[in-house]
Amino acid sequence: DAKTTQPPSMDCAEGRAANLPCNHSTISGNEYVYWYRQIHSQGPQYIIHGLKNNETNEMASLIITEDRKSSTLILPHATLRDTAVYYCIVRVALGDYKLSFGAGTTVTVRA
Amino acid sequence: GAGVSQTPSNKVTEKGKYVELRCDPISGHTALYWYRQSLGQGPEFLIYFQGTGAADDSGLPNDRFFAVRPEGSVSTLKIQRTERGDSAVYLCASSLTSAGEETQYFGPGTRLLVL
Numbered sequence: 279d280a281k282t283t284q285p286p287s288m289d290c291a292e293g294r295a296a297n298l299p300c301n302h303s304t305i306s307g308n309e310y311v312y313w314y315r316q317i318h319s320q321g322p323q324y325i326i327h328g329l330k331n332n333e334t335n336e337m338a339s340l341i342i343t344e345d346r347k348s349s350t351l352i353l354p355h356a357t358l359r360d361t362a363v364y365y366c367i368v369r370v371a372l373g374d375y376k377l378s379f380g381a382g383t384t385v386t387v388r389a
Numbered sequence: 390g391a392g393v394s395q396t397p398s399n400k401v402t403e404k405g406k407y408v409e410l411r412c413d414p415i416s417g418h419t420a421l422y423w424y425r426q427s428l429g430q431g432p433e434f435l436i437y438f439q440g441t442g443a444a445d446d447s448g449l450p451n452d453r454f455f456a457v458r459p460e461g462s463v464s465t466l467k468i469q470r471t472e473r474g475d476s477a478v479y480l481c482a483s484s485l486t487s488a489g490e491e492t493q494y495f496g497p498g499t500r501l502l503v504l
Contacts, residue, residue, distance in 0.1 A: 310490065319497075320497055320498075321393070321480050321482070321495030321496050321497050321498050322432065322480070322482075322495045323495070324492045324493070324494065327490065327492075363431075365431060375420065375422070375437050375444075375445070375484075375487040376422075376434040376437070376445075376448075377422075377424075377432070377434070377482075377493060378434070379424075379431025379432045379433070380431055381430065381431055382431055
């Protein structure tokens, strides 16, 4: 069972920041937050992950609340190519190799 | 470098037939995973290989499904006596190891349609 809750869909304007929320209120201290996305007809693509500190890479930023019960994925300048289903996944770092995908958030970037 | 590749990209078969789906992981990746994705849903775990052995096959839905990875690289997912409910996208992923924070890299999937 997925341990995360995400809104089913959201729209974003091209060129603006997209902020994708995720609730994981039952997260344990040894569980990471991972984000993947899946563009139509492609396999899921890794975006970013974090434990408790905020993380940033070339694709996105991940903001995790201090109590770790929720997080936000930020796409700083959304483009039309960012239209995809975004999955927030909680995963134990050691001994848990499975990714448990929920339904994700369908993000539509509009021109 | 080359990513995970899967063949065929599409497969149409008739109910009751046998199918094989192939996955070529990223070179050097010891861990390999199979997932299945039904329309409108997220991927669901099927089986995980560490090297040549299936370390966890708890996600396989029944004994019609079987997977092998004889040389620790290429893997084949085999489905016997296919049913219409087997229609889905079958995704393969690989990672350098299965430990720690290793990222799983996915292939494009094989779209299986059972008529």
